[in-house]
Amino acid sequence: MKDILLEVNQLSVTFEEESRPTLNELSFSIKKGDSILLLGPSGSGKSTLTYCLNGLYPKELDGEMGGTISFSGKPLHQYASGQLNLEVGTVFQDPETQFCMLTVEDEIAFGLENKKMAPDRMDAEIERVLSLVGLEHRRKDTIHTLSGGQKQKLALAAVLALNPSLLILDEPTANLDPSASKELAETIRQLKEQQNLTLLIIEHNIDYWLPIINRTILIDRDGTLFFDGEMTEAINHYDDELVQRGIWLPEVTRLAKDAKLAKPWPLAADQLPNGLNVHAERQSANQFDKVLLQIEHGRFKNKDKLLLDIPSLTIYQGEFIAITGKNGSGKTLLSQMMTGLLKHASGKIEFMGKQLKRWKQEELYQQIGYVFQNPEHQFLSDSVREEIAFGQPASTAKTEELIEEIQLSEHADKHPFQLSQGQKRRLSVATMLVQEPQLLVLDEPTFGQDSRTTAMLMQQMTAQHQRGCTIVMITHDMELVNRYASRVLLVKEGKIVFDDTPEAIWKTANLTEYGLSLPLKEAYQQREQKVSLHA
Numbered sequence: 001m002k003d004i005l006l007e008v009n010q011l012s013v014t015f016e017e018e019s020r021p022t023l024n025e026l027s028f029s030i031k032k033g034d035s036i037l038l039l040g041p042s043g044s045g046k047s048t049l050t051y052c053l054n055g056l057y058p059k060e061l062d063g064e065m066g067g068t069i070s071f072s073g074k075p076l077h078q079y080a081s082g083q084l085n086l087e088v089g090t091v092f093q094d095p096e097t098q099f100c101m102l103t104v105e106d107e108i109a110f111g112l113e114n115k116k117m118a119p120d121r122m123d124a125e126i127e128r129v130l131s132l133v134g135l136e137h138r139r140k141d142t143i144h145t146l147s148g149g150q151k152q153k154l155a156l157a158a159v160l161a162l163n164p165s166l167l168i169l170d171e172p173t174a175n176l177d178p179s180a181s182k183e184l185a186e187t188i189r190q191l192k193e194q195q196n197l198t199l200l201i202i203e204h205n206i207d208y209w210l211p212i213i214n215r216t217i218l219i220d221r222d223g224t225l226f227f228d229g230e231m232t233e234a235i236n237h238y239d240d241e242l243v244q245r246g247i248w249l250p251e252v253t254r255l256a257k258d259a260k261l262a263k264p265w266p267l268a269a270d271q272l273p274n275g276l277n278v279h280a281e282r283q284s285a286n287q288f289d290k291v292l293l294q295i296e297h298g299r300f301k302n303k304d305k306l307l308l309d310i311p312s313l314t315i316y317q318g319e320f321i322a323i324t325g326k327n328g329s330g331k332t333l334l335s336q337m338m339t340g341l342l343k344h345a346s347g348k349i350e351f352m353g354k355q356l357k358r359w360k361q362e363e364l365y366q367q368i369g370y371v372f373q374n375p376e377h378q379f380l381s382d383s384v385r386e387e388i389a390f391g392q393p394a395s396t397a398k399t400e401e402l403i404e405e406i407q408l409s410e411h412a413d414k415h416p417f418q419l420s421q422g423q424k425r426r427l428s429v430a431t432m433l434v435q436e437p438q439l440l441v442l443d444e445p446t447f448g449q450d451s452r453t454t455a456m457l458m459q460q461m462t463a464q465h466q467r468g469c470t471i472v473m474i475t476h477d478m479e480l481v482n483r484y485a486s487r488v489l490l491v492k493e494g495k496i497v498f499d500d501t502p503e504a505i506w507k508t509a510n511l512t513e514y515g516l517s518l519p520l521k522e523a524y525q526q527r528e529q530k531v532s533l534h535a
Contacts (some may be wrong), residue, residue: 040219042422089164149327193271246452288316326515
């Protein structure tokens with residue numbers, strides 16, 4: 001058919017030393033102009049499929065690949081090296097893996113040079129694509145100074161500069177704040193209209209993409225296809241199956257389902273009827289009096305630019321604190337300052353009554369656990385089992401139990417770098433949980449996770465918290481903040497601008513100013529209150 005852009009027929013992928021295929025006889029086609037949302041549990045092979053569609057596999061595959069893939073009627077293996085990548089643009093789940101240059105503008109220019117664009121046109125094109133993603137002010141900066149979310153935007157800009165026919169986005173909002181996620185989805189919508197882009201979006205958080213997509217493909221945990229059709233049909237006819245497989249339902253659907261609303265369920269908040277019985281689960285407001293960590297006059301500069309300014313911050317034993325704010329606001333820097341990972345920070349920082357600089361490093365990090373935003377930054381061992389057992393008695397029952405809990409039993413002997421991004425994240429969290437530290441700091445612990453593994457990770461963190469561990473969690477997920485946090489630190493431009501309970505911040509802070517949005521249940525309750533006042 002003339003309108004078929006890409007066709008996949010009986011695609012199977014099996015990695016070396018794997019007992020079963022990661023992808024198992026997948027068949028589907030993508031038409032020109034399609035906007036497809038690809039969903040599946042963590043580890044179901046979604047990213048592996050991406051590597052197949054853009055031609056990286058089988059060239060870089062340690063394993064076997066069967067079946068065929070054609071683009072514009074031509075088998076992928078017949079495309080010359082680099083030719084396919086001008087037509088199929090991919091933003092990978094981990095954006096750092098696709099950067100080639102040192103600065104923001106050079107990264108964009110690299111692709112334009114490969115496209116053989118005339119030098120006198122490059123400047124305007126670099127400015128155009130950076131403006132699309134809101135990074136024009138970082139044009140001259142080095143890439144390593146960008147936040148995780150800003151790196152995600154840069155990767156997208158570099159791909160957009162190539163004007164591909166098919167754009168594949170692998171977890172594009174995983175590192176973005178809610179405001180940036182909405183802006184990205186709107187940018188993609190506009191680009192689609194202007195350039196007739198064909199889209200394949202791999203995502204766990206699907207709410208931002210519902211107005212754009214016309215079709216949904218669902219992959220099961222065993223790498224097989226179990227649905228291909230409209231999202232409304234999937235949600236209203238297969239909701240229990242989706243929940244069982246760990247696939248996130250839209251937030252509005254989850255609220256309607258919890259409130260026992262009859263089908264068909266709404267997909268937008270303004271479609272929710274008044275009078276639903278909605279109650280937000282929250283942490284109890286306990287009183288904390290034992291100081292665990294204290295910062296006084298904490299500051300951090302980079303080339304005379306003040307990036308953090310924390311006059312005073314006290315964290316008490318037993319708190320569950322959420323740090324949130326826009327991408328690039330200083331959340332990660334703050335977490336690294338309080339744990340001693342941020343070097344050359346000034347001020348007085350005490351942990352357990354002793355200044356951080358007076359702690360021996362090995363003793364300090366027996367008491368403090370830190371989960372990095374990029375899990376690969378903390379792996380030290382050659383297998384999943386060794387990573388979890390690192391610093392603990394080898395092959396203990398506890399190690400094996402934790403491997404099973406994080407659903408990595410089949411991969412226990414694999415090198416951590418061989419795992420999917422979602423599996424790497426689960427492993428990075430588990431390595432800190434097994435140590436039972438006094439303070440556990442987690443930078444975006446649930447990004448890239450399906451609903452089942454998110455619930456599992458939060459259950460493990462809650463169990464650790466109930467044992468007396470103080471939790472500090474950086475997150476953009478306001479639903480998690482609303483349910484689990486007893487205190488919220490809202491960060492803007494390196495300063496803590498709000499320090500209060502979730503309930504207080506929902507009522508007093510203008511969240512859109514900080515790139516955030518109200519949890520849906522809280523937004524619904526506030527809407528109900530306005531309705532009752534005007535009744």
